[in-house]
Amino acid sequence: MNNENFSQAESLKLINEMIGKAKKSYVEKGIASMVWGALIVFCSFINWSQVKYKHDWPFGDIWILTFIALIPQIFFSIKEGKSKKYVSYEQTIIKYTWVAFGVSIFILSFYMGKQSQGGQSSTPIMMLYGIPTFITGAVTKFKPMIFGGIFCWVASFIAIYTNTESDLLLMAASGLFAWLIPGIILWTRYKKITSTSV
Amino acid sequence: MFKDLDPILHSQLRLAIMSLLISVKEAEFTFLKDKTNATAGNLSVQINKLKDAGYLEVSKHFKDNYPQTICKITQVGVLAFESYVKILHSYTEVK
Numbered sequence: 403m404n405n406e407n408f409s410q411a412e413s414l415k416l417i418n419e420m421i422g423k424a425k426k427s428y429v430e431k432g433i434a435s436m437v438w439g440a441l442i443v444f445c446s447f448i449n450w451s452q453v454k455y456k457h458d459w460p461f462g463d464i465w466i467l468t469f470i471a472l473i474p475q476i477f478f479s480i481k482e483g484k485s486k487k488y489v490s491y492e493q494t495i496i497k498y499t500w501v502a503f504g505v506s507i508f509i510l511s512f513y514m515g516k517q518s519q520g521g522q523s524s525t526p527i528m529m530l531y532g533i534p535t536f537i538t539g540a541v542t543k544f545k546p547m548i549f550g551g552i553f554c555w556v557a558s559f560i561a562i563y564t565n566t567e568s569d570l571l572l573m574a575a576s577g578l579f580a581w582l583i584p585g586i587i588l589w590t591r592y593k594k595i596t597s598t599s600v
Numbered sequence: 601m602f603k604d605l606d607p608i609l610h611s612q613l614r615l616a617i618m619s620l621l622i623s624v625k626e627a628e629f630t631f632l633k634d635k636t637n638a639t640a641g642n643l644s645v646q647i648n649k650l651k652d653a654g655y656l657e658v659s660k661h662f663k664d665n666y667p668q669t670i671c672k673i674t675q676v677g678v679l680a681f682e683s684y685v686k687i688l689h690s691y692t693e694v695k
Contacts, residue, residue, distance in 0.1 A: 408610075408612055410605075410688050410691040410692055411692065413605075413610065413615060413688055414685075414688055414689075414692065416612060416615055416616055416619065417615065417619045417685065419619075420615075420616050420619030420620045420623075420635065420636075421619055421620075421622070421623045423620065423635050424619075424620045424623035424624055424635070425623060427631070427635070484663065484664075487627060487628040487630055487631035487634075488624045488625075488626065488627035488628060488631045489624060489625045489626050489627075490623070490624045490625060491624070491625050493625075494625055
């Protein structure tokens with residue numbers, strides 16, 4: 403690219419081309435979304451089977467897995483952040499939204515643990531699930547996540563009127579529609595883009 | 601009456617740098633080099649020109665023991681870019 407002066411039309415073309423290049427630079431892999439979606443679905447089903455068939459999971463509270471999963475999540479997020487050559491506005495918004503969600507869900511889980519003596523509505527949890535999912539979908543213009551966020555809120559509303567057993571199935575469905583399916587779509591898209599660009 | 605185009609921006613490489621940086625919060629020197637296909641020397645000169653004009657903020661850090669240059673567009677840069685695009689549009693509309 404030289405520094406010679408050029409026409410107005412060429413200027414506009416160059417601006418569009420560079421903005422396009424910057425936007426296409428990052429393709430979300432969807433791994434975190436898939437892992438968390440699968441984990442929520444798994445934990446919800448185990449918890450549901452515990453409630454339905456009144457058996458105990460031999461390793462304590464199954465939801466502890468979500469706290470354990472935070473360790474690799476933090477590790478990979480830091481690693482990915484270090485390898486990035488640029489920071490976009492969208493990524494910054496999404497990062498802070500998910501940090502806020504993480505802190506809120508952490509406090510909420512302790513609060514609910516303290517309050518409950520068995521059987522408590524999952525409404526506030528699914529309501530929280532919906533917020534970062536919806537924002538991420540809206541900021542990245544990714545419809546499956548917008549739909550996933552809305553699904554979480556609908557499930558959260560339904561859970562006001564359902565028992566714990568049904569709540570857990572709604573929770574599994576939330577994990578599926580908000581994260582697992584969008585994660586799979588993102589992963590498929592990523593693989594397609596990387597295979598064509600090689 | 602047409603306004604003159606900002607001579608700092610009306611250069612291919614400098615305009616490419618500004619167009620990339622307007623789309624992101626900040627970017628590494630290597631990112632700009634990859635996207636513009638410019639040589640490191642030329643890119644460095646043009647970044648310095650933009651920095652001297654107050655359009656860019658350049659900071660140097662170390663990442664894993666390697667020097668890293670981060671470029672970020674300033675508010676003055678954003679206004680200059682917007683004004684440049686506006687003038688460009690006025691030219692193309694008349695044509």
